[in-house]
Amino acid sequence: MKSGYLFATAIIVVGFLWNPGKAVAAEAYYFQCGQDSSPYQISFHPDLSGAGAVQKRQSLRSPDGPSEEAIVTNFSVTKEGVFYTKRWTNVRISRDDGMVFNDNQATGIVCQETSTDQVAAAKAKIELAKTTQTEFWSMATGHTDTDFVHLGQLATTDDICRVLDHPFFSLSATDYALIDRTNSSFSWDGIEAASLWIDRKLRESGVRLTRFFLMENIHDAANKNISNCLSRREEQDPEFYQNLTRNFLTNLHYRGVECHKQAYVYEQYVDDEGNLTNREIAADEPSCIDFGYNSGYLGGWNSSTFTLMLIWREAHPVLEKILDTGLKVVDRREQMQVARQAAEQERQIAQQAVEQERQALRAQQEARMQQAWRDYSAREKTVMEQVYNLATSGFVEGRSYSYWVEGRKCELTDGSRTIDNRSLNMTAFRIYNELIGTTWGVVSSDQNTTLVTLERVPIDRLQNAWGVAFSECPGTESRF
Numbered sequence: 001m002k003s004g005y006l007f008a009t010a011i012i013v014v015g016f017l018w019n020p021g022k023a024v025a026a027e028a029y030y031f032q033c034g035q036d037s038s039p040y041q042i043s044f045h046p047d048l049s050g051a052g053a054v055q056k057r058q059s060l061r062s063p064d065g066p067s068e069e070a071i072v073t074n075f076s077v078t079k080e081g082v083f084y085t086k087r088w089t090n091v092r093i094s095r096d097d098g099m100v101f102n103d104n105q106a107t108g109i110v111c112q113e114t115s116t117d118q119v120a121a122a123k124a125k126i127e128l129a130k131t132t133q134t135e136f137w138s139m140a141t142g143h144t145d146t147d148f149v150h151l152g153q154l155a156t157t158d159d160i161c162r163v164l165d166h167p168f169f170s171l172s173a174t175d176y177a178l179i180d181r182t183n184s185s186f187s188w189d190g191i192e193a194a195s196l197w198i199d200r201k202l203r204e205s206g207v208r209l210t211r212f213f214l215m216e217n218i219h220d221a222a223n224k225n226i227s228n229c230l231s232r233r234e235e236q237d238p239e240f241y242q243n244l245t246r247n248f249l250t251n252l253h254y255r256g257v258e259c260h261k262q263a264y265v266y267e268q269y270v271d272d273e274g275n276l277t278n279r280e281i282a283a284d285e286p287s288c289i290d291f292g293y294n295s296g297y298l299g300g301w302n303s304s305t306f307t308l309m310l311i312w313r314e315a316h317p318v319l320e321k322i323l324d325t326g327l328k329v330v331d332r333r334e335q336m337q338v339a340r341q342a343a344e345q346e347r348q349i350a351q352q353a354v355e356q357e358r359q360a361l362r363a364q365q366e367a368r369m370q371q372a373w374r375d376y377s378a379r380e381k382t383v384m385e386q387v388y389n390l391a392t393s394g395f396v397e398g399r400s401y402s403y404w405v406e407g408r409k410c411e412l413t414d415g416s417r418t419i420d421n422r423s424l425n426m427t428a429f430r431i432y433n434e435l436i437g438t439t440w441g442v443v444s445s446d447q448n449t450t451l452v453t454l455e456r457v458p459i460d461r462l463q464n465a466w467g468v469a470f471s472e473c474p475g476t477e478s479r480f
Contacts, residue, residue: 029082031093031111032060032118033100041118042111044082046075053084061147063122133221136312138202142209149205152314154222159313160229168323169244171330176247178333179326182300184250190325191301194309197318198298212298212308213291222311223259226288230260251290251303259288373400382406384421387469388414391444391462394455410473424449424475431462446475 029044039060046053053075058067072084072091082093092101098112129137129148136154140147155163180187202212214222233240241260245253252259269279289311291304298305309315377397381389386396388404392414398404404412410421425446434443436452444451444462 028117029077030114030117031082031098032114033109033111041114043117043119044072044075044084051075055084055086058119060118060122063119063126067119130215131217133217137215137218138205138207138209138212139215140206140208142213147206149207151201151205151207152312154218155225155311155313155316157225157228157232159316160225160310161232163310163316163319163323164229164233164240164244166320166323166327168327168330169240169248171327173243175330175334178330178337183302185300185302186247186326187301188326188329191322193318193322194305194315195298195300197315198305198308201314211291212304214289219287219289223287223289226307226311227260227285230288234260248306249288249303252288255290257286257288257290259286261285369401373403376403376405383472384410384412384469387465388412388419388451390453390457390465391442391451392453394453394457419449421469421473422475424470425478426470426475427478427480429466429470429475431459431466433459 027046031042032039033042034040041056041058041060043056043058044053045056052071052073055070055072056067057069059065070086072086074083074085076083079095081095084091090103092104093099093111093113094101095113098110100107100109100111126148128135129150134154134156136151138149138151140149202209230241230244241258242253245257267279269277271277289307291307298308309319381397384406385398385404389398390396392404393399393402402414404414406412412419412421425448428448429444429446431442431444433440434452435441436454439454441452441454442457442459442462444466
């Protein structure tokens with residue numbers, strides 16, 4: 001290999017097919033070489049004589065970087081190719097297929113001729129990307145030698161305000177409460193279209209940032225447009241900014257940022273006569289754009305995703321369709337809520353009717369029980385009723401809700417149980433005091449049937465009463 005440069009030269013030598021053609025006037029010729037990952041440009045700038053030229057090699061990845069320059073001789077251009085001599089090597093670049101030949105041998109290098117200076121175009125592209133206030137550009141990888149990618153147009157203040165005029169942004173807190181949330185961000189079927197669209201657009205444009213961020217001029221222009229729109233909306237609706245940041249730009253809400261207002265600081269100032277005054281100085285306004293809150297994560301619906309969709313004009317049709325879907329979700333759930341409320345109201349009405357009926361039945365039952373007690377109190381009690389009343393209520397007349405009625409002879413009931421006195425075991429029957437909870441009671445029991453009173457009834461009185469009862473209605477007996 002006679003030269004490591006791929007722009008080796010071509011010269012007339014014995015055995016070399018040479019077609020110098022006609023010497024050209026002083027004009028430049030441009031060729032783009034290399035792979036897509038490391039493209040570079042070779043240009044030729046002939047001198048006035050046409051016998052020589054200045055050859056430049058410049059990286060298209062770093063167009064602002066230095067160029068390699070060399071003087072080539074025997075420079076000529078024909079319809080078929082460019083011919084020149086460099087470092088004793090004869091070089092020919094085909095103007096047809098771009099193949100490069102050293103001493104008539106193919107090098108495998110391809111340099112396609114271009115009609116314009118690609119380095120100058122790349123410099124102009126970078127200058128535009130770094131200074132534009134209307135177009136949307138992004139660095140491709142974030143490195144210093146990265147390409148700059150044109151993504152579209154920045155949304156103007158009017159564009160942003162048209163999006164924020166969507167009725168979805170005017171819903172109440174009650175309406176927003178109907179929508180599902182994930183990590184404080186809205187979630188519904190179709191909302192993922194934002195992150196999917198962004199991902200596709202960035203991939204198609206060649207943006208490969210680990211975490212998305214805006215170039216400084218893009219950030220400043222987009223932030224100004226958002227801030228101006230939010231200031232305008234705040235004048236129309238003083239609650240708009242708080243609702244927007246509470247439900248969409250949650251990063252600003254959590255930090256308490258009011259990016260739509262001019263911030264001021266106050267400092268003390270002393271003049272030459274020693275007079276102290278406080279001066280109001282405009283401070284840097286807090287930014288409405290904060291990708292740092294979500295670390296530039298655009299894989300789902302969050303404040304970064306929403307912000308990017310808002311400042312990117314081409315994203316607005318997608319964003320508006322997402323908002324239309326969200327509005328349908330609220331409308332559908334409102335209808336469901338109305339239906340549930342109506343069903344609940346009907347249930348409550350039915351329940352009230354049932355309760356009223358129960359109360360009426362309880363009142364009737366209470367009235368019957370009161371009448372039964374009055375009737376019972378007014379009539380003479382049988383011996384067995386008096387004994388059982390004494391053994392349970394402590395009073396031979398009984399008490400309201402606690403008295404015994406003898407239906408058939410020797411059979412008594414208090415409404416909850418019925419006892420046939422003849423079934424009691426008289427041999428096992430005992431009357432004794434027993435501590436029941438914290439109160440002493442008097443127990444009458446044959447170890448099978450038990451009656452208890454918490455009144456202080458003398459045991460001997462109960463014994464006499466039961467003696468009368470067993471005389472009236474004798475029970476059974478056992479051997480022990």
